[in-house]
Amino acid sequence: MIFHINRLTPKANLGDEQVEACLDLLREVGETCPAVKSYVVGPHPVEGFAYGAVFVIEDLDGYYEYLNHPAHLRLELEGIGLLARFEAFDLTDSDDPEIKAKIEQVQARHFAEHPEIAALVAQAASFTRPGGEG
Template sequence: MIYHGNRFTIKPGTPAERLEQALESLRNQGRQIPSVRHFTVGPDYGGEYDYGAVFAIDDLDGYWEYLTHPAHLHTDRIGLPLVDKFMSFDITDDPDPEMGAKIAALHQRRYDSDPELTRLVTDLGEYQGSAAPGQHHDQ
């Protein structure tokens, strides 16, 4: 099982209705993407981020389905322009010592095939973690 998470802060002055549309789009990912087993979207407590989302996915094939699903693409397009700081992370019980590099490779493959997405993440004030472009985590 892979738990893929995002933590983020919102740009000052973001209209409440646009923020709620983006959060609802994240929830919709959990409802619509077949490979998502469980999900949580809501306020992030105990840190420097405003909101977070966690999606439980069985394996790398499911992770790729999650990354490339139209519901995820929609969230990227409407949500990323509202975000200032973004952190992604993955937690897994898979014993494969290359899992971090494999996850990073899936994200890089997605960026390589989608210049608009790459522009959206490049425009973020800060982006770090497992899904950040050019990041490779071997553990």
């Protein structure tokens, strides 16, 4: 299993409705992507981030499916510009010594296949993902 963890802080100038719309985009991914086995979206109790989301995904094929699901693509296209700070990382129960590199390869493939998203990430104020930064 892969636990894909997102921590985020919206830009300070966003209104409550815009923040809730951003959180709804995260929830939509969890609700509509078949690769997501379970998820949670809510306040992040650790200093430095306002919200968090965790998506539980079975394997690397599911991870790729999650990243390229239409709801996730929409989240990236509409949500990245709303964030002051974003960090994603993964926890896994895999005993594969290459799992870190494999996750990073899936992420790199996703950005190579979606250069418009890679461009948004490159312009983001603070964006950290498995295998790289914005």
